[in-house]
Amino acid sequence: MGTDISSVVDKALLSDAWALKLREQHLLGPHILGIEVTQGIQYFRASRHLTDPADRGPNNTLRLVAYKTAWVRVYVRAGWGGAVNLTGHLQVSAIRSKRWLPVWTDVGTLTPQTPGTVTAQSLPDYATERGTITATLNFIVPAEDMAGTMAFKANIWRADDATAAIVDTETVEADVSLLQTLRVRGLMVAYNGPNAAGNGTLNIAAPTVGQLQTTAAWSHTIFPVQADGVFSSAGTVTLTVPLTGSPPNPGGCSAGWITLNGQLAAAKANDGNRTDVVYYGLLPNGVPMGPVIGCASNGVTSGGVNNGTTMAHELGHFAGLPHAPCGTPGNAAYPAYEPYDPAGTPTASIGEYGLDINNGAIHQPNEKDFMSYCGPRWTSIFTHQVLIDNAIFAPTSVHPRFRIPELYDPWLWPWEYIPDPAPEPWEHWKDRIEELRMRPVITLIGTFERDASITMQHVMRVNAQSAIATGVPTQMVAELVGANGEVLASAPVMRIPADAHGGGCGCGGGCGCGDGEPPVFGFQAMVPDVGRGAALRIVHVGALEDADGKLHRPLTVAWERKAAGRSVKLGEVGAKAGPRGVTLTWKTDGAGADGAAVSCSVQFSKDGGRSWNGCAVGITEGKVQIPADALPSGKVQFRVLAHDGFDTVMRTSDAVEIAARAPNVSIMNPSVGVRVETATPMRLWAHAQSGSGQRIHGEAFEWRLDGETVGVGRELWIIAPKPGTHEVTVVVTDGRIKGEASTAFTTFGPDRDTLPPRKPGPRGR
Numbered sequence: 001m002g003t004d005i006s007s008v009v010d011k012a013l014l015s016d017a018w019a020l021k022l023r024e025q026h027l028l029g030p031h032i033l034g035i036e037v038t039q040g041i042q043y044f045r046a047s048r049h050l051t052d053p054a055d056r057g058p059n060n061t062l063r064l065v066a067y068k069t070a071w072v073r074v075y076v077r078a079g080w081g082g083a084v085n086l087t088g089h090l091q092v093s094a095i096r097s098k099r100w101l102p103v104w105t106d107v108g109t110l111t112p113q114t115p116g117t118v119t120a121q122s123l124p125d126y127a128t129e130r131g132t133i134t135a136t137l138n139f140i141v142p143a144e145d146m147a148g149t150m151a152f153k154a155n156i157w158r159a160d161d162a163t164a165a166i167v168d169t170e171t172v173e174a175d176v177s178l179l180q181t182l183r184v185r186g187l188m189v190a191y192n193g194p195n196a197a198g199n200g201t202l203n204i205a206a207p208t209v210g211q212l213q214t215t216a217a218w219s220h221t222i223f224p225v226q227a228d229g230v231f232s233s234a235g236t237v238t239l240t241v242p243l244t245g246s247p248p249n250p251g252g253c254s255a256g257w258i259t260l261n262g263q264l265a266a267a268k269a270n271d272g273n274r275t276d277v278v279y280y281g282l283l284p285n286g287v288p289m290g291p292v293i294g295c296a297s298n299g300v301t302s303g304g305v306n307n308g309t310t311m312a313h314e315l316g317h318f319a320g321l322p323h324a325p326c327g328t329p330g331n332a333a334y335p336a337y338e339p340y341d342p343a344g345t346p347t348a349s350i351g352e353y354g355l356d357i358n359n360g361a362i363h364q365p366n367e368k369d370f371m372s373y374c375g376p377r378w379t380s381i382f383t384h385q386v387l388i389d390n391a392i393f394a395p396t397s398v399h400p401r402f403r404i405p406e407l408y409d410p411w412l413w414p415w416e417y418i419p420d421p422a423p424e425p426w427e428h429w430k431d432r433i434e435e436l437r438m439r440p441v442i443t444l445i446g447t448f449e450r451d452a453s454i455t456m457q458h459v460m461r462v463n464a465q466s467a468i469a470t471g472v473p474t475q476m477v478a479e480l481v482g483a484n485g486e487v488l489a490s491a492p493v494m495r496i497p498a499d500a501h502g503g504g505c506g507c508g509g510g511c512g513c514g515d516g517e518p519p520v521f522g523f524q525a526m527v528p529d530v531g532r533g534a535a536l537r538i539v540h541v542g543a544l545e546d547a548d549g550k551l552h553r554p555l556t557v558a559w560e561r562k563a564a565g566r567s568v569k570l571g572e573v574g575a576k577a578g579p580r581g582v583t584l585t586w587k588t589d590g591a592g593a594d595g596a597a598v599s600c601s602v603q604f605s606k607d608g609g610r611s612w613n614g615c616a617v618g619i620t621e622g623k624v625q626i627p628a629d630a631l632p633s634g635k636v637q638f639r640v641l642a643h644d645g646f647d648t649v650m651r652t653s654d655a656v657e658i659a660a661r662a663p664n665v666s667i668m669n670p671s672v673g674v675r676v677e678t679a680t681p682m683r684l685w686a687h688a689q690s691g692s693g694q695r696i697h698g699e700a701f702e703w704r705l706d707g708e709t710v711g712v713g714r715e716l717w718i719i720a721p722k723p724g725t726h727e728v729t730v731v732v733t734d735g736r737i738k739g740e741a742s743t744a745f746t747t748f749g750p751d752r753d754t755l756p757p758r759k760p761g762p763r764g765r
Contacts, residue, residue, distance in 0.1 A: 028079050028080050029079045029081065029167055029168075030077065030078050030079055030081075030084050030086055030120050030156065030158070030168065031076070031077055031079065031167070031168040032074060032075070032076055032077075032154055032156060032168045032170035033075040033076060033077050034059060034170070035059075035072060035073070035074055035075070035152060035154055035170055035171075035172045036060065036072070036073040036075070036136075037060050037070055037071075037072050037152060037172065037174050038062075038070065038071055038355050038357075039068050039070050039071075039224065039357060040221070040222055040224070040357065040378075040379055040384070041062060041350065041352050041353070041354045041355070041363075041378070041379055041380070041381060041384055042060060042062050042353075042355075043056070043057040043058060043060065043061050043062050043352060043381075044059050044060070044073075044130070044352075045059065045126070045130075046058075046352070048126045049126065049127065049130075049339075049365065050337060050338070050351065050352075050365075051338045051339055052336075052338050054335075055335060055337055055351060055381070057381075060172060060174060062381065062384055062385070063178060063224065063384075063385075063388045064146070064174055064175070064176045064178075064224075065146075065176070065179065065180050065224045065226060065388075066146060066147040066148070066176050066177060066178060066179040066226060066398045067143050067146055067147060067179065067226035067227055067228065067398075068146055068224070068225065068227055069141065069142060069143045069146070069227060069357045069715065070140075070141045070146050070357070071138060071139070071140055071141075071355055071360060072090055072110075072138070072139040072140075072141060072154075073133075073136040073137070073138055073355075074088065074090070074138075074139070074154045074170070075129065075136050076118060076120040076136070076156060077120055077121070077122060078120040078122045079122065080122065082122070083119055083120060083121055084119070084158060085117050085118070085119055085120070085158065085159040085160065086117060086118055086119075086137065086156050086158060086167075087112060087116055087117045087137070087157065087158075087159045088112065088137055088154060088155050088156035088157060088166075089109050089110060089111055089112070089139075089155055090109065090110040090112075090139040090152055090154050090155075091106070091110075091152075091153040091154075091155070092106075092108055092109070092141060092145060092150065092151070092152055092153075093105060093106050093150070093151045093153070094107050094145070094147065094148050094149065094150045094176075095148050095149045096148070104151070107145050107150075108145065110141065111139075112137045112138060112139060113138045113140060113360070114679055114680060114719055115134070117137075117159045118134070118135065118136060118137050130353050130362075131362050131364055132362065133355075133360045133361070133362055137156070138360065139152075140681065140717055142713075142715055142717075143226065143227040143228075143714075143715055144714075144715075146176050147176055147177070147179075147398045148176060148177055148398055149173065149176070149177065150173065150174050151171055151172070151174075152171065152173075152174070153169065153170070153171040154169065154170050154171070155168075155169050176398075177397045177398050178224075178388070178395060178397065178398075179226060179395065179396050179397060180224055180225045180226065180387075180388075180393035180394070180395050181226055181229065181393055181394055182219060182220060182225045182229040182230075182315075182393060183229065183230040183231075183277045183278060183410075184212065184216060184229065184231050184277065184278050184279075184280050185232055185233070185234040185271065185274070185277045185278070185280070186207075186212040186231065186232065186233045186234065186280055186281075186282050187233075187234050187235060187236075187237065187267045187268065187279055187280065187281040187282070187300060187302075188206035188235070188236045188237075188282055189206055189236070189237055189238075189239055189264075189283045189287075189302070190204060190205055190206040190236060190237070190238045191203070191204040191238070191239050191283070191284060191287045192204075192239075192240055193239065193241055194241075194242055194288070195288060196242065196244065196288035202287075204285075204286050204287065205284065206236045206627075207282045207283070207284050207305050208627070208629050208664070209232065209233055209630060209664045209689060210629065210664045210665065210666045210741070211282065211305050211306070211666075212231050212233075212280070212282050213231045213668070213687045213689070214306060214667070214668065214671075215282065215303075215305055215306055215307065215308055216229060216231065216308070216311060216668075217308055217666075217668035217669060217671065217685075218308030218309060218311070218312055219308065219311055219312040220668065221356065221357065221358060221669075222370065222378065222379040223312070223379075224387050224388055224393075225393055227685070227715060228695075229687060230277075230408070230410050230689075231664070231687070231689055232410035232411065232613075232630070232689065233627075233629070233630035234267060234268065234270075234271040234279060235267045235270060235271060235602075235614035235616050235617060236267075236616050236626075236627075236630075237260075237263040237264060237266075237267050237281075237616070237617060237618060238618070239256075239263065239283075239287065241255075241256045241259055241260075242256055242287070242288035242289075243256040243257055243283075243287060243289045243292070244256065244289060244290040245290050246290060247292060253292060253295035254290060254292050255447075255520065257292055257295040257302075258295075258447055258520065258521070258522045259447070259457070260281065260295075261281070261295060261300055261302060261522060262445050262446065262447065262457040262458065262522055263457070263458075264279070264300040264302060265445050265458075265496075265522075265524055266443070266445055266457065266458040266460065266601075266618065267614055267616075267617045268300055268614075269441075269443045269445075269458075269460060269462055269464050270460070270462060270602075270603065270614040270617045270641075271603075271613060271614030272413070272462075272463065272464045272465060272612070272613075273443075273465045273466070273526075274436075274465060275436065275467060276394060276414065276436065278301075278315060278318055278392050279300045279301070280300070280301050280303070280311065280314070280315065281300055281302030281303070282302070282303070282304075282305060283302065283303065283304045283305065284305055285304065285305055285306075287304070289304075293307070293310060295314075301315060301317060301318050306672075309370060312370050313370055315392075316370065316371050316383070317371075318392055319386070319387060319390050319392045319393075320390070321371050321383060321386055321387075322371070323371055324348035324368070324372035324380070324382075324383070325346045325347065325348055325372065326347050326348035326368050326369075326372035326374035327372060327373030327374050328373060330346075330348065330371075330372065331371075333382075334346045334348065334369075334382055335351075335382060337349045337350070337351035337365065337380075340365050340366040347368070347374070348368045348369040348371070348372035348380070349365060349366050349368065349369075350363065350367050350368065350369055350378050350379065350380035350381065351380055351381040351382070352365055352380075352381050353365060354367070354378040354379065357683070358669045358683045358685070359676070359680065359681065359682065359683065360680070360681055363376070363378040369382070370383070371383060409693035410693060411606050411611065411613050411632050411693050412606070412607055412610075412611045413436075413438075413610065415436045416610050416611060436465060437465075438464055438465060439463065439464070439466055440461065440462075440463055440528070440529035441461070441462065441463075441464050441526045441527065441528060442459070442460070442461050442480060442489075442527040442528075442529050442536065442645070443458070443459070443460050443462060443524065443526055444456065444458070444478050444525045444527070444536070444538070445457050445458040445522070445523070445524050446458075446522070446523060446559075447520065447522055447523070448474075448520065448521050449520060450519045450520055453559075454538060454558050454559040456559060456561075458617070458618070459536065459561065459643065459645035460599075460601065460617075460641070460643045460645075460648065461529050461643065461646075461647075461648040462601075462648070463612070466528075467526075468494045468496075468524055468525075468526060473492050473494060473495075474492070474493050474494065474495045474523065475540055475541055476492075476493035476538050476540055476541065476558060477490050477492060477525075477538070477539055477541055478490060478492075478525035478527050478536070478538050479527070479536070479538075479539060480527050480528075480530065480531070480533040480535075480536055481533055481536070481537060482531075482533055482534055488530050488531055488533050489528040489529075489530045490527060491525045491527040491528070493525045493538055494524055494525065495522075496521065525538070532563065532646050532647065533563065533646065534562065535560055535561065535562045535563065536560070536561050536645055536646070537557055537558075537560040538557075538558045538560075539555045539556060539557050540555070540556040540558055541555060563645075564644055564646065567649065568588060568589070568598050568642050568644050568647055568649050569588065569589035569649065570586060570587075570589075570640065570642045570649040570650075571586055571587040571588070571589070571651070572586065572651060573585070573586045573639070573640050573651045573652065573653040574586070574653065575653040575654065575656045576656070577657065577658050577659070579628070580627065580628060581625050581626050581627045581628040581630075581631065582625070582626045582628075582631065582636075582638070582656060582658065583623070583626075584623065584624050584626065584638055584640065584653070585622060585623050586600070586622050586623075586640050587622055588600065588642050598644055599617075599619070599620060599642075599643050600620070600640050600641060600643070601614070601615075601616065601617040601618070601619065601640075601641045601643065602615035602616045602617075602624060602638060602641075603615055603638070603641070604626070604631065604638045604639075605636070605637050606632045606634060606635070606636050606693075608637070609637065609652075615630070626638075628658075628661055631658055631691075632658065632691055632693050633658050633659065633660040633661055634657070634658060634692070635655045635658075636655065636656055636658050637652055637653055637655050638652070638653040638656070639651060639652040660691055660692075660735065660737055661691040662737050662738060662739035663688040663689060663690045663696060663732050663734045663737075663739040664688065664689045664739070665686065665687075665688045665730060665732045665740055666686065666688075666741055667684075667685070667686050667730055667741045667742070668685045668687055669683050669684065670682065670743055670745045671743070671745075672743050673744065673745065673746070674745045674746070675745070675746050676720045676746070676747045676748075677720060677748060677749075677750055678720050678722055678723050678747040678749055678750070679719055679720060679750075680719070680720050681717055681718075681719065681720075682717070682719065682720040683715065683716075684703050684711075684715070684716040684717070684718060684728060684730070685714070685715045685716075686701055686714060686730040688701070688714075688732040688734070688739065690734045691734065691737075692734070692735075696732060696734055698712070698713045698714040698715075699712055700732055700734065701714050701716075701730055701731075701732050702730065702732075703728065703729070703730050704729045704730075704731070705718070705721065705726060705727075706721070706727060707727075707729075723747050723748050724746070724747060725744060725745075725746050726744070726745055726746070727742055727743070727744050727745075728742065728745065729741070729742040730742075
């Protein structure tokens with residue numbers, strides 16, 4: 001193995017000229033200065049540009065993750081003989097299993113990406129070299145090969161040498177054993193309400209699971225997660241109010257968003273309030289919105305279709321990231337990266353050079369963290385480190401002997417299928433099994449208004465995980481009260497912090513600058529369901545000291561609902577499968593508590609009732625259609641739950657056979673309408689979720705460019721075609737059924753400032 005000379009240079013703060021003298025055997029000839037392995041952002045010779053030693057890290061010490069594409073940049077020097085054209089290859093090896101023993105194994109030898117050569121200089125400018133992708137020899141390691149303990153050995157030779165005599169070799173090792181997965185449960189939002197002008201109505205269908213996948217492409221690119229994800233629907237809600245208006249406090253969410261996120265929290269509870277997935281409310285295009293275009297509240301996040309930056313921002317909140325300090329005071333822990341943040345004042349600079357693994361585009365250190373309200377946006381050193389070993393990605397380790405089947409069926413509760421005792425790959429689940437178990441709870445979701453009154457949105461009794469991970473305790477308690485006024489069960493009322501994504505909130509053009517108690521906020525409480533009770537209430541709990549110095553806790557009832565005289569009755573549930581999905585019908589008899597209309601929610605199970613998944617909430621009409629792309633194929637049962645807060649009456653349908661359907665297929669890259677420079681590396685990357693719930697293997701993905709097959713694989717690298725408008729299609733075969741997706745993109749020549757005329761390209765099948 002070679003010596004990484006750049007680490008010596010960093011520690012000694014020497015010039016490149018002195019660094020060359022440390023390798024006398026190459027004093028007069030071309031050689032490798034160092035190797036950078038990156039999946040988005042990476043340390044490399046940090047002392048050459050970060051002035052604060054606390055911000056620096058040794059080369060390649062920002063953690064890499066398994067099964068995510070990596071770019072390997074090989075930095076070269078010409079020596080004292082002047083500029084020289086160099087080329088080379090990269091030998092990739094990793095510890096793999098051979099007869100159940102871990103041994104070093106050859107993964108493959110990679111050739112450099114176009115143009116395939118690099119002009120080596122003696123003393124290039126650091127910023128120019130680091131910020132220019134063509135200043136290095138570049139190699140792309142596919143996602144499937146990135147796993148375990150790995151070694152990357154670069155060999156270089158003169159480009160004009162027909163014998164390819166190697167002039168230098170350098171090797172770096174990397175720990176790529178951390179496996180993190182983005183698992184998203186979509187809460188699909190339909191809209192049936194006023195238009196933006198208020199002089200008409202709009203009726204917009206909810207998005208699809210395929211659109212959820214596409215919207216997540218940018219999150220997958222910048223998050224430290226594997227290239228594969230798990231995407232499914234946790235049900236549909238119908239929004240009837242516009243999302244216009246200003247928030248009541250800087251950084252908060254407007255009334256419409258708080259209402260929406262209350263509905264989404266109810267759908268999440270109906271789905272079990274799972275902590276092994278991330279819930280995201282996906283809105284269709286056309287919903288009237290104001291300055292706020294996304295909002296994290298009530299333990300869920302939400303945003304619009306194909307707005308990938310908003311999705312990443314909101315999922316970042318879900319991962320525990322506050323706003324980064326640009327356009328808002330933001331996170332006090334966010335560092336100042338000097339010299340990009342002058343005078344030591346944090347402005348959300350990313351701090352290191354970023355690289356987009358989809359195309360090799362370089363992001364400068366003065367660009368801004370995607371958790372801020374400034375741009376251009378990328379991920380930062382700080383954010384990357386927070387997202388490593390982050391619980392929302394269910395971090396685990398890859399095994400050298402086999403790939404852990406962590407991409408489990410999205411419609412099965414995984415803890416129901418862990419054997420006892422659990423084999424090694426599932427060891428990390430053992431401590432969480434009890435935490436993940438569903439328990440009977442009464443969930444209360446509502447809004448605390450400016451006048452201290454309460455607007456209750458949902459009261460349901462469901463089986464769910466009772467943790468409210470993002471809640472802040474208030475001075476209120478939710479109680480289940482018995483016939484004699486005794487408290488049977490209680491739980492704190494949790495204020496759900498609302499973090500908005502948008503502009504114009506009155507604090508420097510961005511939201512997120514208010515940390516005090518807002519005048520209007522959403523809340524949720526999870527009260528243990530220990531019995532029917534006579535009343536549900538929310539009380540303010542004060543603390544007063546009398547003349548003797550004793551504390552009293554006077555109770556002020558802020559909201560109360562008394563049990564109805566008789567239980568709600570629910571008729572049989574009919575289920576009819578069709579090409580568009582399954583239509584369910586039922587009848588309810590009797591009014592709810594206090595005469596309120598009975599609200600119903602719907603769930604389904606594919607395993608005979610062990611795992612129940614949310615379909616819909618807030619249904620009062622006795623009829624709903626569940627879209628086909630949200631359901632698995634095979635035998636499925638549905639159940640309707642009629643709620644009045646005291647009695648939840650359940651009826652289960654007969655099993656209905658859902659025909660095998662095409663997989664939900666999405667092209668993650670290239671995105672629709674993107675411009676790509678011709679003759680540059682281009683990543684074709686797709687995601688597909690099968691109707692069976694099983695993982696679809698890479699050989700099932702066939703790629704076509706302008707109607708011609710160009711290769712197979714979940715990820716495929718090609719050279720961008722000649723200037724013009726093109727169409728790429730991926731066809732995915734799941735069993736005997738095929739699904740496909742297509743995307744149009746435009747290529748341009750490097751010397752052209754304007755796009756070529758747009759012409760319709762041929763369509764693939």
